[in-house]
Amino acid sequence: MSTGSGADSAPAPATHDSPSTPRSDASGPLDPAAARKPAGPQGTPVEQRPSGARRPSGSSRSSMFSSLRIRNYRLFFLGQVVSNTGTWMQRIAQDWLVLSLTGSSAAVGITTALQFLPMLLFGLYGGVLVDRLPKRPTLLATQTAMGLTGLALAFLTLSGHVQVWHVYLAAFAVGLATVVDNPARQSFVSEMVGPGQLQNAVSLNSANFQSARLVGPAVAGVLITGVGTGWAFLFNGLSFVAPIVGLLLMRARELHMVERAPRGKGQLREGLNYVAGRPELIWPIVLVGFIGTFGFNFPVWLSAYADDVFHAGAGAYSLFNTLMAIGSLAGALLAARRGTARLRVLIAAAIGFGALEVVAATAPSLWLFALLMVPIGIFGLTVNVTANTSVQMATDPAMRGRVMALFMMVFMGGSPLGAPLVGWVTDAYGPRVGFALGGLVSVVAATTIGLILARIGGLRLALGWHHGHPRVRFVPKERTEQREEQLATAA
Structure with missing residues (x-):
């Protein structure tokens, strides 16, 4: 399930021996791609090239779909195509269900607020957890949780037992999962593709999300008017099978490994100071x-x-x-x-x-x-x-x-x-x-x-x-x- 950042959101491709050292195109903070090489406690690089990975090209321009040549990212991208479509379907069905149950636009607003509230309250703590945890198992857990939430809503709606508080609870649960899922997905992209393909991969993620934004609501409208909102929830719940399978099929040896932050006090403050x-x-x-x-x-x-x-x-x-x-x-x-x-x-x-x-x-x-x-x-x-x-x-x-x-x-x-x-x-x-x-x-x-x-x-x-x-x-x-x-x- 994506939140669009492109947010589902760039570097000049690296020309150094380590993918953690991007090339600087110009001096000064107006061109910050010349980030410092991250180092571990003993000065060793914390982001290492996977075995068999090819060195990124020195060209500043790449083909539009170049990151899809990387197998792990291709699996991730295809899984997101399916789950993003389901996400947009659930958004439309969720609002329509709340409106039909209550007749209140304010209730629809409450549902939206409950879904975003966990990110506002706990977003920074989610980032601390993501830095401590391995990204792929973390995403398996969050994607599974969001899929089960969709299936639970589908069961309640199709059985005729759904109430508005069920939808409120489901929205809040999805919001809690997003607190960890969102930064984990954002940072996992760099582990899949490395610095040389990061902008291309993030851009394709955004294209993926925007495509689903065009398709998902249209499909949801057909399902809602044809067979009911419960089927849109069911499709969303099942759509998470695709990214979960994609994560399971990835080759760990081809990931750009990152040294995880050890558990310790003051890590939230450390991040803000950083x-x-x-x-x-x-x-x-x-x-x-x-x-x-x-x-x-x-x-x-x-x-x-x-x-x-x-x-x-x-x-x-x-x-x-x-x-x-x-x-x-x-x-x-x-x-x-x-x-x-x-x-x-x-x-x-x-x-x-x-x-x-x-x-x-x-x-x-x-x-x-x-x-x-x-x-x-x-x-x-x-x-x-x-x-x-x-x-x-x-x-x-x-x-x-x-x-x-x-x-x-x-x-x-x-x-x-x-x-x-x-x-x-x-x-x-x-x-x-x-x-x-x-x-x-x-x-x-x-x-x-x-x-x-x-x-x-x-x-x-x-x-x-x-x-x-x-x-x-x-x-x-x-x-x-x-x-x-x-x-x-x-x-």
Whole structure:
């Protein structure tokens, strides 16, 4: 079961002898792929090449599906195709069942809150556990737990004994499993593919999730109207057989082994201090926090535009979401094609994302607004994937579970926290103001963090001409000062 991070979210492929040493494409924190080589207690690398693994290519651009050549990741990916589809089916069926049992939209909101509450409360502790535990057995346990939850809901619904508290309990149980499952899946990707293919694999995970987002709700709708919600729950429960079988069939010798953190006191605080002391980690996490809180409240905005602005009803709302999912899928595939995850790409994508939201807020017609959902989806997914992979690549493997747990908690927890504020602005001042405000916050946050990273990295903005066209870029201050001295000498 995936939560979309691309979150289900990049490195320049390594050219060194160890896959734990990614190549640096540029100096400064705007290109943080040059992460330090993680080392164990005696200075030995903690991430080792599996026997028989080929050295990653030095090219910065890879084929769109290159990570699928790796057998272990291919098994993982195929399992996620099935389980992600089941996950989206259960989301639709779960909301519909609660609404049919209670007739209350508030009850649907409670169900959603219960599913996300464990991540907000215990997400960081889940990261500590993931750093201590072997990833593959951990995922076997969490995937089995979520599958059994789906089967239990299917049994209760098909037998006619289901009550709303059953659904509440199931949502909370899935949320508890996600606390461990999410950082375990995020960090396990690097163990399957190594640094050289990390961005490609994370991008394909996002494409996988977005594809299921298009297919799952449609299949769920057919099942719900044809045979009832219980069958959607049953399909979801059975869908976890695919990732479980994939995990069991993996070859352990081909995994990029990571030294696990020993059990000890203060590991949560250690993880927070680790992030706080590294600009290449803290600022991307702060950025996705701002964008997740203020820029990703699409359920609030799109429903308001469909109903209050264009007066087009549920059909337009479905169209907006479908086009955004198509854009997100395209963004994931483009990110898979791209071979690096530089922070300057993250900053540029975040600024573009916010600017497009501002433009869409002023769109005069339904069709123009709908078409803008595609590039918004592309830029939003680019932000997610680039932030995810750049943070993973800049993190020592022994800390990756804690860091990714913090990343996912900030990103996933932002929308539930920001939705009430954004909803109030939308109700009080109209959907256009609410949407534009979210975009402006994203632009300001991205611009500010970009300038902070440039200053930390000793960079400055340079204006110039290239083949007769103006060019704006960041360059090291020393280079600019040398150029100014040369011009002064020539004068």
